[in-house]
Amino acid sequence: MSGTSRFEPVSRREVLVRGLAGTAGLLLAGGRAASGADKAPPKPPRAKSVIQIWLAGGPSHLDSFDPKPEAGNDYCGPLNNPIATNADGIRIGELLPRLAKQADKFSIVRSMTHGDNGHETAAYLTQTGRRPGDRLVFPCAGAVVSLFKGYEAGYKGLIPPYIVLTQSQGRFSEAGFLGARHMPFATGGDPAQQKFMVEGVVSPGLNDQQQAKRRELLRKLDTLGSVLKTDPALKAFYQSEDQAYDMILGDGAKAFDLSQESDDVRKRYDVNWGTWISRTRFGQSCLAARRLVQRGVPYITINFGGWDSHTDNFKVMRQLLPDLDTGLASLLADLAEHGLLESTIVWCCGEFGRTPRIDWGAPWNGGRNHYGKVFSALVAGGGFKGGRIVGSSDAKGEEVKDRPVYPCDLLGSIYELMGIDPGGKLANPMDLPLTVTPTKADGIPMAGRLKEIM
Numbered sequence: 339m340s341g342t343s344r345f346e347p348v349s350r351r352e353v354l355v356r357g358l359a360g361t362a363g364l365l366l367a368g369g370r371a372a373s374g375a376d377k378a379p380p381k382p383p384r385a386k387s388v389i390q391i392w393l394a395g396g397p398s399h400l401d402s403f404d405p406k407p408e409a410g411n412d413y414c415g416p417l418n419n420p421i422a423t424n425a426d427g428i429r430i431g432e433l434l435p436r437l438a439k440q441a442d443k444f445s446i447v448r449s450m451t452h453g454d455n456g457h458e459t460a461a462y463l464t465q466t467g468r469r470p471g472d473r474l475v476f477p478c479a480g481a482v483v484s485l486f487k488g489y490e491a492g493y494k495g496l497i498p499p500y501i502v503l504t505q506s507q508g509r510f511s512e513a514g515f516l517g518a519r520h521m522p523f524a525t526g527g528d529p530a531q532q533k534f535m536v537e538g539v540v541s542p543g544l545n546d547q548q549q550a551k552r553r554e555l556l557r558k559l560d561t562l563g564s565v566l567k568t569d570p571a572l573k574a575f576y577q578s579e580d581q582a583y584d585m586i587l588g589d590g591a592k593a594f595d596l597s598q599e600s601d602d603v604r605k606r607y608d609v610n611w612g613t614w615i616s617r618t619r620f621g622q623s624c625l626a627a628r629r630l631v632q633r634g635v636p637y638i639t640i641n642f643g644g645w646d647s648h649t650d651n652f653k654v655m656r657q658l659l660p661d662l663d664t665g666l667a668s669l670l671a672d673l674a675e676h677g678l679l680e681s682t683i684v685w686c687c688g689e690f691g692r693t694p695r696i697d698w699g700a701p702w703n704g705g706r707n708h709y710g711k712v713f714s715a716l717v718a719g720g721g722f723k724g725g726r727i728v729g730s731s732d733a734k735g736e737e738v739k740d741r742p743v744y745p746c747d748l749l750g751s752i753y754e755l756m757g758i759d760p761g762g763k764l765a766n767p768m769d770l771p772l773t774v775t776p777t778k779a780d781g782i783p784m785a786g787r788l789k790e791i792m
Contacts, residue, residue, distance in 0.1 A: 383757025385720030386681045387631045388483060390639045391624075391666060392465075393688035394507060395457070395646030396713070398706050400694055400735045401655045402431045402662075403714035404448045409734045413694050415652055415704060425725035433659035436667035442725045443670045443679065444718035445791045449729025449738045450687065452745055452783075455708040457646075460689035461509040467746030467775050469782055474766070477514035479749050480637040482774060484513075484520045485765070486758045487636040495634050496590040498523040502639045503623040509689075515766050522639065529596055529622035593633050596625060606672070609664045621665040628672050631682050636756075645688055648705045651696065662686075670718055683720030683752055687713065694735040712738050715748060721755040723791045744783050750775040751788040760787070 400406050405420035406413055420429040423441030430438055430446075437444075454460040459470040465478035477485070480500045485491075488499035502522040506512070513520040596604060607621035623640045630638050642662070647654040666686060673679040691713030692706030712731045718724060729741035750760035753774055760775040776782040 381754065381757065383755065384681070385683045385752075385755045385757075387635060387678075388479070388637050388683045388685070388720070388752060388756065389627045389631065389669070390480065390637070391662075391684065391686035392507060392639055392641050393645045393662070393686065394461075394509075394641060394643035396460070396688040396690045396692060396708060397645040397658075398647065398651060398655065398692035399448070399712070399714040399731070400692070401651070402434065402659060403446045403716060404731055404735055405429060405431050406694070406733065406735050409694070412696055412698075413734055415696050417652060417655065428725070428727060431659065433655060434663045436663045440667045440670045443674065444684070444716050444724050445722060445726040445728060447715045447717065447728040447743050447748065447788070448712075448731055449741050449743050450691075450713045450715050450745075450748070451738050451742050452690070452710050454710045455690065457689060457708070458509045460708075460710055461507065464687070464689050464745045465512075465749075466514070467744075467749045467782070474770075474772075475511055475514040477516045477520060478510075478512045479752060480522055480639055481513040481516050481520040482753065482758070482764070483637040483756060485516055487756065488520070493634075493636065497593055497630065497633060497635050499636045500639075501525065501630055501635055501637070502641055503626055504528065504619065505641055507639075507641050517767075525594065527594075528619055529594075529626050530617045530619045593629050594626060596622060596629075599625065599629075603672075607665055607668045609661050611660065618661050618665070620661050621668070624665040624669040625672070628669060628676070628678070631673070631678055632676065647692060648702060648707055650703050651692065651706045652704055666716075673719060679719040681720060683722065683755060684718040685715060685748070685752065686717075687715035691735075711736065715743075717748075717751075717788070717791070720752075721792055722751075722788075726791050728788060728791060742783075742785050743788065744785060746775045746782060746784050747787055751792060754787060755792065 400409075400414060401417050405417070407418045407420055411418070417432055419432045421432050421435060421438050422429055423438040425441040428441055428446070430441070452460065452463050454463055454470075462468070462470045462478075465480075466476040468476040480502075484500040487493060493499050500520065500522045502524040504525050504527055506522060506524040512522055592598065604617070604622070604625065605615075607625050608615050608617050609621060620640065620642045623642075627638045627640055642658075644654070644658055666684075670679065670684065673682055673684070690708055690710040693709045694706075697705050697707065712735065729743055730739045731737065732739045753760045758774060760773070761777070762774050764772040764774045766772050776784065778784065
């Protein structure tokens with residue numbers, strides 16, 4: 339993307355160096371940032387955590403949350419039988435039957451728009467609300483929440499305030515100018531395994547006792563470190579090292595240990611394909627996200643890729659939509675049963691939609707291409723009302739028909755529900771007069787926050 343460098347994901351080993359667990363990172367970075375976190379929010383927060391389900395590659399809106407069966411075969415193809423939901427007047431794609439039973443818990447924005455058809459630039463725009471290519475690289479929503487709700491704002495959790503399950507998105511630097519201490523902690527690993535272990539400082543093939551012995555040996559060899567620990571600033575750094583190891587091997591690791599859940603709970607997230615049942619990375623990531631919310635983690639991203647369906651779109655949809663349907667529906671029900679949905683925002687979308695008109699010719703064979711003119715997003719919990727539709731696309735899903743919603747409108751709504759002032763100051767290295775979301779003076783299209791569902 340113009341104006342940015344290629345994103346290099348944060349290694350779990352770098353947790354020890356960067357002090358992701360808290361105090362040391364601030365000390366080594368030159369002290370407490372003037373973030374505006376001390377400023378009282380304009381309204382009491384209604385949400386404590388956010389779960390972002392990022393459908394990397396861009397899902398087809400016509401095949402999922404904005405079906406158009408009346409548009410004909412060249413637009414809807416074989417997925418021409420949308421299903422009714424438990425919310426009056428709302429239909430969604432036929433491959434989403436479990437979500438159809440949970441529609442009273444979420445709302446659909448059918449008029450998302452930004453007009454950008456590039457993966458990197460559209461991903462940046464959707465997650466920052468800012469125009470790509472400017473001289474500054476702005477932070478995405480997870481990094482902003484980390485700034486205002488993380489360690490600098492009094493967060494005391496052992497687990498870092500911004501978690502990605504399981505691989506970083508890689509389209510742009512999520513922290514932008516906020517820097518390394520607001521980068522997401524990407525867990526790696528596969529939560530679909532019997533015991534999900536966070537990768538990084540843990541060496542593959544070693545049990546916890548062997549890991550502890552290795553660490554003790556490292557400590558004995560680190561004679562310089564034993565001397566430097568008397569320095570107050572470096573003492574904080576070594577404390578953060580202890581916290582990082584505890585997150586991987588101690589009490590913090592329990593949050594990621596899905597074997598602590600009953601088999602019945604884990605099975606709720608398994609996909610039933612009719613002839614067999616499978617335990618998927620995405621489904622179990624949704625379960626892990628619920629466990630992280632229970633531990634007070636402010637922002638969790640589930641990176642669910644594979645939606646770039648240029649070729650054989652309907653084959654791709656039949657593979658991915660049932661997985662999304664099971665995982666997301668189970669997550670919403672699970673959060674509600676644990677009394678967490680009212681305080682947890684769930685938002686789900688990709689960087690754009692797909693072309694409504696299907697390309698039947700070779701080599702696409704029924705593919706859909708990038709489409710930023712109009713696409714859909716799902717929002718639930720944390721102050722968002724359920725069972726509603728915001729905006730609409732035209733009869734063929736090609737244009738916004740009414741109530742355009744731009745990325746900054748959606749992000750500003752999320753921030754407001756989190757108790758973060760969208761018009762508040764956003765700290766930056768050059769001390770420019772920047773706000774959390776853009777203003778009209780920035781020349782970025784906006785239509786206003788989603789008050790109709792807040």
